[in-house]
Amino acid sequence: MPSILWRIPVNKVVIAARACLTRQKAVALGFQVDKAAHKKAMEENAGVVDAAAKKMELLALHGEAVAELVEQSIDTTNDSFKYDPKPMEVSVVAIWCGRRxxxxxxxxxxxxxxCEQSPDAENPKNHIGLVFDKTPFYAEQGGQIFDIGCVRNSSSSFTMDVEAVKVYGGYVVHYGTPKGLLKLNESLNVEIDMKRRALVMNNHTSTHLCNFSLRSTLGDHVEQQGSxxxxxxFRFxxxxxxxxxxxELEEMDxxxxxxxxQDLPxxxxxxxxDEAKQICGVRQMFxxxxxxxVRVVSVGVSVDDLLANPTSEEWKNYAIEFCGGTHTPSxxxxxxxxxxxxxxxSKGVRRIVCLTGxxxxxxxxxxxxxxxxxxxxxxxxxxxxxxTTVADLLKELDSLxxxxxxxxxxxxxALxxxxxxxxxxxxEQEKEFKKIAADFAKETGAQLKESDQKFLVARLDIGSNCxxxxxxxxxxxxQKMIPICLLSFCDGKVSVSASSTKAALGTLPANKWVSTTVSSVNGKGGGKPDAAQGVCTNVNEENVQAMMDAANEFASQNI
Structure with missing residues (x-):
């Protein structure tokens, strides 16, 4: 029996676009398909096909595929039902399994x-595209996301959740992972997810309200640049x-x-x-x-009223646009x-992101x-x-x-x-603390000068500035060169600073002095034998006294 393999040129790239359909037809006609030769041909073309695929979606219905549908006299999809979507029976006119x-x-x-024996890394869900004679599904276009839903036959032996819907050359392709057996011209029941459709309609109608409100707030120079x-x-x-x-944004909102x-219809x-373009205030994308x-969508005034008096300045007070999308009734x-x-x-273009519902x-x-x-x-x-509280509140605000x-x-x-x-x-407090510290140094230094005190441990609450x-x-x-350790308590935090003298470095090093002082409340300290500092957090008056006692005891034992 003769072997057969059809090839179709795509922009000078030869691919086996209909190999699987050809194999099915060949078997039906009694031909024997040389699978090894087919596999080899596919491998030879894989490199150029993959290179071309970088600019082409795997399952996109490319130009040659559309042309083939036209050549087979398959009519484009009747999608007029998308504006009043109801469950309906459709006929499968094409089963598209991708460019390969x-x-x-x-x-x-x-x-x-x-699919199981030769998994496709580029199509891990084994998606296919179904084209019907008619459909209530809205295909992605005009900035509006596609509908999702489900299709099934009367016995439910074939089902497919529709995960995406695209349109190519008038043919609406419904994508999903098939379950069960299916053949061309078979009748299927289709139904869109109306809850999700309602959310999309809410947002689409709101883009029209945004467009109108922005122009009212900012001026007539505002033109839609996409959505x-x-x-x-939605983004606008x-x-x-x-x-x-x-x-300005608050006024627009x-x-x-x-x-x-206002619950406007x-x-x-x-x-x-030509008639639609005469309507005063109608919005259209440049x-x-x-x-x-063209389809005219108007919020608050009927299209018949607009056409009856198209040049009326009153229409500038309404959101009126050319639009092929789906919208709410109110x-x-x-x-x-x-x-x-x-x-x-981009330069001269702003973007807003909005929520509804x-x-x-x-x-x-x-x-x-x-x-x-x-x-x-x-x-x-x-x-x-x-x-500190402001910093915490800002961090929380950023996370929302x-x-x-x-x-x-x-x-x-406000923050x-x-x-x-x-x-x-x-x-202001730091100025006050510096004055208090200066007065303390002058008074206490004078007292030390007149005494025979060998070290000093004192509390001076002047904030956390070591x-x-x-x-x-x-x-x-x-005024008197002796080892000194000062502690300052403020807002649940204790700062410790100590300084030894050359004569006492060996017996009373500042770093060990501070370390011993702060360790009584699990604080941290560091420095050198001549000078050191430490910090303790989440402490109370009782902890401060414990630190004072530890500092005094360490100095008394080592001086």
Missing amino acids: KGFFEYIDKSFYVE DVFAHR DFSHGKPLTVD ERVRKIIL VYDKEVPL GEAYPDP SNAPITFTTINEEAK QEALDALQASKDYKTRMEAALEGKTRSALS KNFPYCDKSRFRQ ADAKKTATAQMK GVLKNTIKSMQK
């Missing part, structure tokens, strides 16, 4: 055996030469929320392109090629709205909860305690991702102001 395997006439046991609409958030790009101020609360209608007729469906990020996308409610509640925690944490705090951008900006400013207050308070303690010791040692 091409089209199949059926999925049988051999498909699954081959990505997902189930749980627009022309504007500088960052939005918090007040609040206007969108007001329109949502959302209208849509296909209109001849450089976009719109179909004729502006109230998104429930609420908030922006969680604003940034530069439950995600927005959660974000707004998170803001209220944080404000309560922040106010409680700051209450009564001053100086270093205030500074789905958070209203305006609120986060205002909280940052920055609190930080400035704490810094000013600490500077440098001030060290200078105080030096000042006193100028």
Whole structure:
């Protein structure tokens, strides 16, 4: 029997685009397929195919595949049902297994055996693409994410969860991992995930409200530069030469929320392109090629009213756009709205990321909860305690991702102001501490000069600045050169500074003196025999006294 292998040129790259379909047809016609020769041919072409694949999705329905469907007189997919999606029965007109395997006439046991025996690293889930005569699924386009859902036959012996939907040359391809047997022209029941579709519609309608509100706040120069609409958030790009101020963004957010609360009907209608362009205030993306007729989506005023008086200035007060996406029946469906990020996308273009529905409610509640925690944490705090609390609150604020951008900006400013207050308070306190230290050094130094005291352990509460303690010791040692150890207790923290003398280095080294003092409360210290310092945290008055006793005992035993 003759062997057979069809090859199709793709941009001068020869690939076995229909090898599996060819094998199925050959067997049906009584031919014998030379699998070894087929495998060798595929290996020979693998390098060039892989190189070309870098610019082509594995399962994308490339131009030659679309051309083949056209040559077979397969009509493009009727996707008009996507605007009113309901479970429906469809017919399988093509089974696409990717650029390497091409089209199949059926999925049988051999498909699954081959997938198991020769796993494809680029397609680990063994996805295929199904093309139907009609579909209620929305394919990814116009910045809107695709629908997901499921397909199955009447007996459920074949099922597939639809994980992605793309459109190529009018053919809508539904991607997923098949389970069971399938053949061309078989009838399947399809159903989209309406809960997820509702979330996407909430966000898509809200992009229109954003577009309208931004223009109202910033001016007529604002033009949409792109968008990505997902189930749980959306981003919107627009022309504007500088960052939005918090007040501007807050005004935009609040206007969108007001329109949502107004519960305005959302209208849509296909209109001849020339007529649609005459509508005053209609928004369209710069450089976009719109179909004729074009679908007009209007929030709050019917398309028929727009067409009855297209030049009316009143229409500038409504969100009206050319759009092929799916939308809510009312502006109230998104429930609420908030922006969680604003940034530069490119020169002259800004990008905002927004939430609607439950995600927005959660974000707004998170803001209220944080404000309560922040106010409680700051209450009564001053100086270093205030500074530490501000740092902790900022760290927490940075970790909150789905958070209203305006609120986060205002909280940052409030914390920055609190930080400035704490810094000013600490500077003023440091001046006071330095004066107290100078007075202590003068008075105590004079007393030491008149006494025969061999060392000094004293408490001088002047904050946690060991440098001030060290200078105080030096000042006193100028009056009488003896070993001195000072302790300062402030806000649950003890700072220790000690200085020995040349005569006492061998018997009373400062580093051992400090180490012994702080070890009584598990503190840390270090330095040299002539000078050392240490710190203890989370201590109380009883701990401070224990440290004083340890310092005195060590000096008494070693001097």
